[in-house]
Amino acid sequence: MAEELPKPEELIQIQHHSPKTDWISTPTNIRKGMYCYASNPKSVEYVGLPNAREWNPMEEDWKLPENWQEIIHQGFKERLERFRSFKVFMDICVRCGACADKCHYFIGTGDPKNMPVLRAELLRSVYRNDFTRAGRILGKLNGARPMSLDVLKEWWYYLFQCSECRRCSVFCPYGIDTAEITIMGRELLNLIGLNIDWIATPVANCYRTGNHLGIQPHAFIDMLDFFVDDIEEVTGVRVEPQFNKKGADILFITPSGDVFADPGTYTCMGYMMLFHYLQEKYGFDITWSTYASEGGNFGFFTSHETMKRLNSKMYAEAKRLGVKWILGGECGHMWRVINQYMDTMNGPADFLEEPVSPITGTKFENAKSTKMVHITEFTADLIKHGKLDLDPSRNDHLKVTYHDSCNTSRGMGIFDEPRYVIQNVCNHFYEMPANTIRENTFCCGSGAGLNAGEDMELRLTGGLPRANAVKYVHEKHGVNMLACICAIDRAALPPLMDYWVPEVNVTGVHELVANALNLAGQNDRTIDLRHEDLPGIEGESEEEADE
Amino acid sequence: MGKGLKRLIEDKKNQIIKTWFDASVQTYAPDTAEFLKGQKDPFANPVGNTTINGLTFLLDQLLKDFDRKTLATYLDPIIRIRAVQNFTPSQATEFIISLKQVLRNTLKKELQEIQLAHELSAFESKIDQLCLLAFDIYMECREKIYEIGANETRNRIFRAFERAGLVADTAVYQPKVEKTRT
Structure with missing residues (x-):
């Protein structure tokens, strides 16, 4: 927390409103307490996943392979061909907003990028740029953007702020399963060694x-x-x-x-x-x-x-x-x-x-x-x-x-x-x-x-x-x-x-x-499995037990 | 506080609460603010509903005596939320100070009376005290977050030692985590 404390001269400039930029122009600020530590290289290596190395999300250099953009693009392409649902989910969202306020992370954090529609847009924006003609021609007008290091970091930060719980999918009139999009996004991140240790080491x-x-x-x-x-x-x-x-x-x-x-x-x-x-x-x-x-x-x-x-x-x-x-x-x-x-x-x-x-x-x-x-x-x-x-x-x-x-x-x-x-x-x-x-x-x-x-x-x-x-x-x-x-x-x-x-x-x-459950040959059962006394079973009068 | 200001605030209570609530949710991103204001279901929108309920009570209570304990009951749920969200300490508690601006704007005409200006000054001192109370709660919440994290780590390490047979007497040494609201 200490490094986040504002200085006195900053404090007197009270800003009553958040900046009114659209999501694509709002930079990602990776905040302590909101992300998990990067995976231990030994764990990544053990299961043969790529780019095992020590890295820290708070540092500028994430030690990515030189051709990481190509790997992501190729991985994206392969998955669009392999999983028809993924392709459909990339294309059919009309951004009606039915899912927007259904995510517990959005409701709790208040961060608009945790709206399921926006979390999916993280991938869709790159999809439009790389795989659709309209996106290539119209660019930002069509909600498309090229993959960049900043976009990648945004992916990593927000794809690990989704628990793949599928509550949003219950409300989608098109049946888009945003959890599946997160699953694909995380799979792509794994291709260049961007996992978290709480997952990699248990695996x-x-x-x-x-x-x-x-x-x-x-x-x-x-x-x-x-x-x-x-x-x-x-x-x-x-x-x-x-x-x-x-x-x-x-x-x-x-x-x-x-x-x-x-x-x-x-x-x-x-x-x-x-x-x-x-x-x-x-x-x-x-x-x-x-x-x-x-x-x-x-x-x-x-x-x-x-x-x-x-x-x-x-x-x-x-x-x-x-x-x-x-x-x-x-x-x-x-x-x-x-x-x-x-x-x-x-x-x-x-x-x-x-x-x-x-x-x-x-x-x-x-x-x-x-x-x-x-x-x-x-x-x-x-x-x-x-x-x-x-x-x-x-x-x-x-x-x-x-x-x-x-x-x-x-x-x-x-x-x-x-x-x-x-x-x-x-x-x-x-x-x-x-x-x-x-x-x-x-x-x-x-x-x-x-x-x-x-x-x-x-x-x-x-x-x-x-x-x-x-x-x-x-x-x-x-x-x-x-x-x-x-x-x-x-x-x-x-x-x-x-x-x-x-x-x-x-x-x-x-x-x-x-x-x-009553077991044959059991004792008086005066305590529960947590070794806590069961009220009213021992040493108390019946009156107290009734209470 | 004199009855003049109190009556004025009570007369315009709904308007004051609404403006205060609007100012409070403006601390979130614009899309989020719209959601917090628009969704009335308390289970679909716990942040917005906790905030509006808390602000309504706080204003009522400020018009009475400054009872720390009662005020803390309604301030705690709001601060508890803001203490885990993406706010600095000042941003998390700033919404209380914004009540001063809300009152001055809403009662602009009425406050030109000199007597009321004195009353307003006294009332604003109460708002300052409320803000200090909010800082106390904020710090308690932050400490609680670290305590929860520390307990999780301690239990995990303890269990590992226990499994490795490094703990002689579990009955004596097993740490009992206290569950207390701070």
């Missing part, structure tokens, strides 16, 4: 070791063993997860954030308790893998090829273990990749069986081709068939609301299953306002690889519309718990709440399930 780790943090198989087991002890302390029951079991019925894959980052760890314990319950009662046979130990796919934020490589290891592991199908945990973009891209990328997964719940016999027809079922669908089905012994009163101290994660809601249409599960394991559930949930949900502000520490202002402004709706239900209904089904959400929402609505905590849905 390298995931490719090499199997998960974002680079946790090796033995450490992965250590962590789950630690949860086994914790669960025993809380419930008195010792669960026994299976690892890398060949011939198991089902393979379970979840984001590694659930294994290594609070409060996701409590959700992870939730899965373990649920699987134990099902194993004891119904002989459920599920295995964890220490090799496919990551559901998240940061390749999605890098390039189609990188996404494909990271996605393939999940299916390779399913093949190696010889399971029937895959059950997936509470993750965001893992599901978008599975639902939107996997089938034509690595699929169809013909070597697996069409998923059928071994307990209820329900066929998950929506997963016919990908062979991967979302855990909230699986659990909702169990509850619907009365297969779980639940005591929702253990969640009575919680007033819960539900944040639809962008990827599972807009990316695959999961709206009701998580709500159904929550309402069966909690007695107090309150919805946020209609224009902030389901397909209209507001992003957490940290998706698509933007969940770093150094871009905190971007995250807090981007998350403002979500936090604002949480604040509303907190003030109106006393909501104190925000549930979600995404590991990025579980990492991003706690700091967001801490700044905007500090009275609200964050949980995964299966943490709530596990706290309500």
Whole structure:
């Protein structure tokens, strides 16, 4: 902040209005707190991406290859030919403005270049110049401009201020998916080595070791063993997860954030308790893998090829273990990749069986081709068939609301299953306002690889519309718990709440399930998975418990 | 404050609030200002709605006694937003001082009376105090942002040490992050 403080003589010249220049003439000012650090060259090199070197966005020289303009132009051309949607999205926007005020980053930052239409114009302006006759002849009159270093820097700054959440696409009368434009833009930037480290290093780790943090198989087991002890302390029951079991019925894959980052760890314990319950009662046979130990796919934020490589290891592991199908945990973009891209990328997964719940016999027809079922669908089905012994009163101290994660809601249409599960394991559930949930949900502000520490202002402004709706239900209904089904959400929402609505905590849905789930041989269950006393269960009179 | 100025402000309250709000949103880019003024849904436009609600209350409250605590309740949400946006500290708080200009312009004729000029001077001192209060809140917010970042980093490093088996007793050493509104 210190270097941004104006001098006294500047202070007396109060300017009441922002400069009235159009967007194309407004220079980009790269501001601390709004961008993520450049990628570590070792990570870039490891996955064979181009131009690995140390560079700093705040320095003048970004150490680009000499022919970078040619690389971008050629890359643009190839993608226009390869992806028809990209070509159509470049051509058909009429700049009606329907998307303009729908982006959480625009609403929160107030920066017009975060209007989805303008973010897309960053690319379109160069497209018009390089690939259309009208643009070449009319130039700026046609909204065209040649690629330059300033334009490139503007691309980089604003394409990494988009979480690819697709809220804008819901409102576009032409169905333009601006997230796809960001995806293409980032792919082009990767051709000349302009990625961020919060994406590049998880990608390298995931490719090499199997998960974002680079946790090796033995450490992965250590962590789950630690949860086994914790669960025993809380419930008195010792669960026994299976690892890398060949011939198991089902393979379970979840984001590694659930294994290594609070409060996701409590959700992870939730899965373990649920699987134990099902194993004891119904002989459920599920295995964890220490090799496919990551559901998240940061390749999605890098390039189609990188996404494909990271996605393939999940299916390779399913093949190696010889399971029937895959059950997936509470993750965001893992599901978008599975639902939107996997089938034509690595699929169809013909070597697996069409998923059928071994307990209820329900066929998950929506997963016919990908062979991967979302855990909230699986659990909702169990509850619907009365297969779980639940005591929702253990969640009575919680007033819960539900944040639809962008990827599972807009990316695959999961709206009701998580709500159904929550309402069966909690007695107090309150919805946020209609224009902030389901397909209209507001992003957490940290998706698509933007969940770093150094871009905190971007995250807090981007998350403002979500936090604002949480604040509303907190003030109106006393909501104190925000549930979600995404590991990025579980990492991003706690700091967001801490700044905007500090009275609200964050949980995964299966943490709530596990706290309500009765296990055979359990103790009095006086504490929850966070080791916090459950009000009214111990040492309090019945009267107090009623309150 | 004498009743003369108070009554005058109350009579023209709507106009004053509107002009003050307009001046406040002019600190954003022109397209953004239009959006902040035009979109009335509080969930589609949290910045505009928080600002207009806050300004309305602040003016009401300034006409009463200067109660720091109550004023802070309504000033906090506006400053909390501006503290994370692309503003310098002075830009983030400048909108409060702009109320002076708004009053002088709106009540131009009436303020020619000498008695009212004295009252205006007293009222403007209150605006100055409000601006100082805004600086306090602004700094609290900035400190909070750094605290959140520091906590994230600390927890990440702590967990890494823990996984590496370098932490002997988690029950004793695990840092508990306090969640407090500063």
